[in-house]
Amino acid sequence: MNCLFLSLLGISGNLQWNTTGITVLDTSQIISARGVYIDSNNTLYVADTAVIWRLLNNATNATIVAGILQSTGSNSSQLNTTQDVYVDRYGNMYVTDYFNNRVQKFINRSTDAITTAGINLPVGSALNQLYRPTCFTFDSTETYFYVVDYGNNRVMRYLINSSTGDNGTLVAGRNGTDNTNISLNGPSGIHHVSSINNDLFITNYGGHSVLRWTPGASSGTFVAGQPGVAGSNSTLLNQPRGIKIDNYLNMFVVDSGNHRIQLFCVNNQTATTIAGNGIAGNSTMQLNGPRSIAFDTNMNMYVADTLNGRVQKFLKL
Numbered sequence: 428m429n430c431l432f433l434s435l436l437g438i439s440g441n442l443q444w445n446t447t448g449i450t451v452l453d454t455s456q457i458i459s460a461r462g463v464y465i466d467s468n469n470t471l472y473v474a475d476t477a478v479i480w481r482l483l484n485n486a487t488n489a490t491i492v493a494g495i496l497q498s499t500g501s502n503s504s505q506l507n508t509t510q511d512v513y514v515d516r517y518g519n520m521y522v523t524d525y526f527n528n529r530v531q532k533f534i535n536r537s538t539d540a541i542t543t544a545g546i547n548l549p550v551g552s553a554l555n556q557l558y559r560p561t562c563f564t565f566d567s568t569e570t571y572f573y574v575v576d577y578g579n580n581r582v583m584r585y586l587i588n589s590s591t592g593d594n595g596t597l598v599a600g601r602n603g604t605d606n607t608n609i610s611l612n613g614p615s616g617i618h619h620v621s622s623i624n625n626d627l628f629i630t631n632y633g634g635h636s637v638l639r640w641t642p643g644a645s646s647g648t649f650v651a652g653q654p655g656v657a658g659s660n661s662t663l664l665n666q667p668r669g670i671k672i673d674n675y676l677n678m679f680v681v682d683s684g685n686h687r688i689q690l691f692c693v694n695n696q697t698a699t700t701i702a703g704n705g706i707a708g709n710s711t712m713q714l715n716g717p718r719s720i721a722f723d724t725n726m727n728m729y730v731a732d733t734l735n736g737r738v739q740k741f742l743k744l
Contacts, residue, residue, distance in 0.1 A: 441744075442677065442690055444701050444728055447711045448739035451729070452482060456489050458497075460731040460738050462511035462523070462562065462669075463721040471721070471729060472520070473738060474509035479522060493522060493533050493540070501527045501547050503539040511562040511719070515569050515587070523560045523574065530560060530574055530585070542591040544574060544583070552579045554594040562669065562719070564619040564627070573598065573619055573627060573642070580604045580611045582627060584642060598642035599627060606634045606655035609646045616670040616681065616719070623676075630667040630680065637667060637680060651680060651691050651698070659685045659705060661697045669719030669731070679720055681730070686714045688730060702730060702741050709735045 452460065452473060462474035469484035478494035494506040501507065507526040514520045520533040521543065529545035545557035552558065558578030565572045565587070573584050574595075581600035585593065600611035613633025620626050624641045628650070631638065635657045640647030652664035659665060665684030672678055678691040680698070687703030703714035716734035723729070726743040 442692075442701070443744040444741040445744055446702060446704075446741070448702065448714075448730070448732075448741050449711075450737050451740050452480070452489055452738040454736040456480070457736060457738070459733055459736055460718070461509060461733055462719045463729050463731045463738060464512045464514065465721045465723050465729060466514050467724070469723045470514075471738070472512045472514060473731070474512045474522065476508060477506050479506075479509060479512050479520065492536070493520060493531075493538060499526070503541070506531065510560065513563065513565060513572075515565070521563070521572065523563055525559055525561065528557045528559065528578075530557070530563065530572075543587070543589050544572075544585045544593070544595060546592065550578065554583075554597065555592050557583070561614070562616050564617045566619055566625065567621040573617060575614045575617050575629070577614060577632075580614060582611070582614065582617065582629060582640075582642075596643075599629060599638075599640040599644075599647065601645075604633070606631075606636070608638065608649060608654075611638070612636075612655070615668045618670050618672045620672050620676070622674065628670055628672055628678065630670050632666050632668060632683075635664045635666065635684075637664070637670065637678065651678060651689075651696055657684065661699070664689070668717070671720055671722065679728075681717050681720055683716055683718060683733075686716065688714075688717070688720060688728070702728065702739075707734070714739070 464472045471482040473480040477499045480489040481492045482489040499507040510523040531540035532543045550558040563574040583595035615632035616630040636652035638647035657665040668683045669681035676693040689698035707715040718731045718733045728741040
């Protein structure tokens, strides 16, 4: 890809990665990688079925830092089908706890969490409830986080220090489920861009598209994919999940149903495939139902290769 960029980390250059992946975690340690996050020390965090793994930079063995291995549940030390993970500047860790319909916060490496969003069962659509939260994104000041409320086809905003029962603010999706720009259809991934109206970029898993949405606006704008149409050419998506945006607004989209990572240069709705060959498989050049991506300080790309039960690293060229 020959478009120039200023990356998430301020690195300039051409957008190219080695298409041969390096496995950094596999089923010898993890079960099913869903969300990946990398902090400023290049520590990798992986959201697995019931736990969060941490892999230190240049280490080979991961350790569990939240949840109980092969023990799903809803108490303060348990998780149930985690989807995403984030660590703030103070070392507090946040986890979307999918089947418990909540966001959990583990303070200062505690193994017991407090609930920062959502009431643990029953599910609902009130402002203090969530229904199957998937991914979240945080603003640059770590004042707010935005969580994709998949089951309610909406995005909610919460104060980072909110506690159980606090109301969130509905910021995107409020008009049912369809493929128009006033609704969301099975939203999954999300990325916040503070430099432009605090805009959100949201993947529509059920609508095979990506929308750009200013929080609180009555509608968004489609920026990738054809709404409601699944496909595998360079302009179409199939069940997109994770998404990352660099400072030039180039989009990296996890095209899960096509088993690939797509790069859309700014203001361009034609993508280039930068990882995966579009066919499900477990070779070093293939992916199988990937869910999310993250970048380290050198812009190496890490992919949660979910159905292969591994995390793949693609070196920046």
